[in-house]
Amino acid sequence: MDKLSHIEGSIVAIPVNDIDTDQIIPARFLKVTDKAGLGKAAFCDWRYLDDGETPNPDFILNDPAYAGASVLIAGDNFGCGSSREHAPWALLGAGFQAVVSTDFADIFRNNALKNGLLPIIVDAETQRQLFSLAEEDPSTTIRVDVESQTLTLPDGRGLHFPLDGFSKYCLLNGVDQLGYLLALDDEVRAYEASHPQRVATTA
Amino acid sequence: MTENGGARTLFEKVWNAHTVRDQSDDAPAVLYVDLHLVHEVTSPQAFTMLRERGLKVRRPDLTIGTMDHSTPTTPRNDLGIIPIADAMAAKQLEVFTRNCDDFGIPMHALGDEHQGIVHVIGPEKGLTQPGMTIVCGDSHTSTHGAFGALAFGIGTSELGHVLATQTLLQNKPRTMAVNVEGKLGVGVTAKDIILAIIARIGIGGGTGHVIEYRGDAIRGLSMEGRMTVCNMSIEGGARAGMVAPDETTFEYIAGREHAPSGADWEAAVNRWRELPSDEGAVFDQEITLRADELGPMITFGTNPGMGMPITAPVPTPADEADASRRIALDKALTYMDLAPGQPLLGKAIDVVFLGSCTNSRISDLRLAADFVKGRKVAEGLRMMVVPGSQQVKRQAESEGLDEIFRQAGAEWREAGCSMCIAMNGDQLAPGQYAVSTSNRNFEGRQGKGGRTFLASPLTAAASAIAGAVADPRALMSSAL
Numbered sequence: 001m002d003k004l005s006h007i008e009g010s011i012v013a014i015p016v017n018d019i020d021t022d023q024i025i026p027a028r029f030l031k032v033t034d035k036a037g038l039g040k041a042a043f044c045d046w047r048y049l050d051d052g053e054t055p056n057p058d059f060i061l062n063d064p065a066y067a068g069a070s071v072l073i074a075g076d077n078f079g080c081g082s083s084r085e086h087a088p089w090a091l092l093g094a095g096f097q098a099v100v101s102t103d104f105a106d107i108f109r110n111n112a113l114k115n116g117l118l119p120i121i122v123d124a125e126t127q128r129q130l131f132s133l134a135e136e137d138p139s140t141t142i143r144v145d146v147e148s149q150t151l152t153l154p155d156g157r158g159l160h161f162p163l164d165g166f167s168k169y170c171l172l173n174g175v176d177q178l179g180y181l182l183a184l185d186d187e188v189r190a191y192e193a194s195h196p197q198r199v200a201t202t203a
Numbered sequence: 204m205t206e207n208g209g210a211r212t213l214f215e216k217v218w219n220a221h222t223v224r225d226q227s228d229d230a231p232a233v234l235y236v237d238l239h240l241v242h243e244v245t246s247p248q249a250f251t252m253l254r255e256r257g258l259k260v261r262r263p264d265l266t267i268g269t270m271d272h273s274t275p276t277t278p279r280n281d282l283g284i285i286p287i288a289d290a291m292a293a294k295q296l297e298v299f300t301r302n303c304d305d306f307g308i309p310m311h312a313l314g315d316e317h318q319g320i321v322h323v324i325g326p327e328k329g330l331t332q333p334g335m336t337i338v339c340g341d342s343h344t345s346t347h348g349a350f351g352a353l354a355f356g357i358g359t360s361e362l363g364h365v366l367a368t369q370t371l372l373q374n375k376p377r378t379m380a381v382n383v384e385g386k387l388g389v390g391v392t393a394k395d396i397i398l399a400i401i402a403r404i405g406i407g408g409g410t411g412h413v414i415e416y417r418g419d420a421i422r423g424l425s426m427e428g429r430m431t432v433c434n435m436s437i438e439g440g441a442r443a444g445m446v447a448p449d450e451t452t453f454e455y456i457a458g459r460e461h462a463p464s465g466a467d468w469e470a471a472v473n474r475w476r477e478l479p480s481d482e483g484a485v486f487d488q489e490i491t492l493r494a495d496e497l498g499p500m501i502t503f504g505t506n507p508g509m510g511m512p513i514t515a516p517v518p519t520p521a522d523e524a525d526a527s528r529r530i531a532l533d534k535a536l537t538y539m540d541l542a543p544g545q546p547l548l549g550k551a552i553d554v555v556f557l558g559s560c561t562n563s564r565i566s567d568l569r570l571a572a573d574f575v576k577g578r579k580v581a582e583g584l585r586m587m588v589v590p591g592s593q594q595v596k597r598q599a600e601s602e603g604l605d606e607i608f609r610q611a612g613a614e615w616r617e618a619g620c621s622m623c624i625a626m627n628g629d630q631l632a633p634g635q636y637a638v639s640t641s642n643r644n645f646e647g648r649q650g651k652g653g654r655t656f657l658a659s660p661l662t663a664a665a666s667a668i669a670g671a672v673a674d675p676r677a678l679m680s681s682a683l
Contacts, residue, residue, distance in 0.1 A: 033295055037435060050633065106442050201238070
């Protein structure tokens with residue numbers, strides 16, 4: 001995972017609540033065995049017309065004015081549905097570094113943080129303001145500072161967002177969590193010795 | 204937080220018994236995983252990571268694989284083989300076979316006698332037991348909570364963590380008690396209970412929580428009914444749902460392949476009896492539903508929270524005070540091509556799908572078969588019956604259910620996720636309507652442009668006969 005300390009980028013809004021992982025990336029794209037190239041499948045059924053190839057001119061991500069946006073402003077409860085980590089892989093592949101919503105589904109949030117895609121929780125008023133800013137001026141840029149957990153709006157106002165210390169450490173240092181768990185091997189062995197009840201799948 | 208003079212919830216007991224390291228200000232808790240279920244779709248990148256870092260699977264003996272998501276459910280050919288038409292799916296299944304072989308993980312390949320949907324085979328093999336922690340790269344892992352296990356879906360990175368270390372970093376969730384009191388009426392099932400709960404709390408209502416389903420209506424359900432309820436916890440936003448183990452649980456487990464036996468059985472049951480939430484244990488949230496007030500439920504929209512009694516009219520967006528909810532409702536009705544205020548009863552449908560990790564177990568098939576017996580699926584309607592596992596399929600065939608379905612004009616297929624996820628050839632055509640016993644009605648979930656009404660196996664069977672959304676109670680009373 002790459003280090004993520006700052007984001008400065010333009011925003012694009014999809015002001016739809018409960019955007020589920022089947023919209024972020026439909027299941028038919030889950031037959032892959034690697035993570036590459038999923039960006040083109042992001043929001044596929046909204047982004048393309050029925051032929052699956054012609055860009056839907058009414059969908060915001062196809063508007064050239066928003067090309068290159070790196071922060072997605074979404075409706076409430078973003079990422080609900082399945083556990084597919086292909087959802088953050090697709091969003092990263094489509095050029096996003098952060099998603100802003102009032103709330104994220106648990107599994108999506110975990111998956112996003114493990115891949116350096118920052119889920120930023122804001123209040124409903126800020127969300128509305130960001131929807132308006134994105135709509136009124138596609139060149140609107142915002143700044144995000146991971147260390148201070150601050151999202152800075154174009155007017156200079158800084159907003160604090162929640163981020164657990166462990167995830168923050170991993171983002172800032174570009175480390176994944178596996179190293180931490182591997183280092184606990186002695187503790188895991190001690191746990192196994194003191195909790196011997198197991199159901200073996202191989203028995 | 205959820206403790207009251209030492210009284211603990213079922214969830215807390217299981218959580219506390221599995222913390223290798225407690226949560227601190229610096230890091231989430233480290234949770235030990237008792238059983239890890241893997242399938243072909245969400246695991247390949249995790250195995251790649253293991254290879255890149257030179258790691259082994261720490262406990263292949265606590266891990267089991269099955270093929271289910273991208274597998275076809277088309278009938279076997281003359282050689283007894285289920286043909287795989289999709290080259291990408293075939294490659295994914297090959298990669299999965301190699302991964303399980305290389306890392307020593309027992310695995311049920313397409314067509315083998317125990318292959319099936321990952322959440323069907325765990326319980327039926329007796330691997331799912333009370334008090335365990337169970338994870339899988341699939342959000343419907345919550346199903347196993349029906350046994351009083353803490354079971355939840357994880358992503359592919361976490362899947363790699365469990366393969367390599369048998370542990371996971373987790374922040375402790377909050378708890379929610381959902382009490383379902385009273386007795387279910389005729390024609391009303393576990394599926395209707397969970398659809399009513401999700402309609403009540405909303406698709407994000409359980410976010411950050413583990414639900415414990417309680418009350419006499421839950422106690423009165425079979426294990427398979429409890430699995431249906433726990434299965435859809437994620438559709439209410441909760442990662443896990445649990446039911447306290449009781450005699451029904453023990454009876455279901457006894458004698459299964461991996462169940463303890465002899466003196467071990469007695470010891471296990473004694474441990475399991477300690478698991479139910481203590482009297483006075485406090486939950487962070489609590490809601491209550493009356494089972495006797497429930498009728499068959501159905502969804503009308505594009506997320507599982509958009510559900511209603513089957514007799515109700517489709518809601519009117521203009522009546523919705525909250526602007527974002529009004530927009531969402533309007534968008535959903537446009538996708539579903541439904542008019543505000545329109546009744547769903549009598550709405551013509553194209554497909555009925557009976558299957559998925561929600562409703563593909565033997566009791567689901569029996570319920571539907573009883574209903575269609577001696578009747579015919581409506582002309583022009585396609586009814587697919589997809590057993591959850593090869594074992595369910597064999598059981599159903601031994602009871603003659605396959606013949607009942609075939610004679611009614613339904614398709615009897617091989618085991619798998621099938622049209623629930625529509626990545627295996629089983630899918631709706633654009634614009635088609637389905638009554639489906641699965642768990643998600645998101646746009647395109649059952650095929651691009653397809654439209655899904657989620658309902659119980661009984662409602663699905665009644666709708667297949669009617670060729671339209673139908674209330675099973677109407678046909679049940681006329682048969683008496």
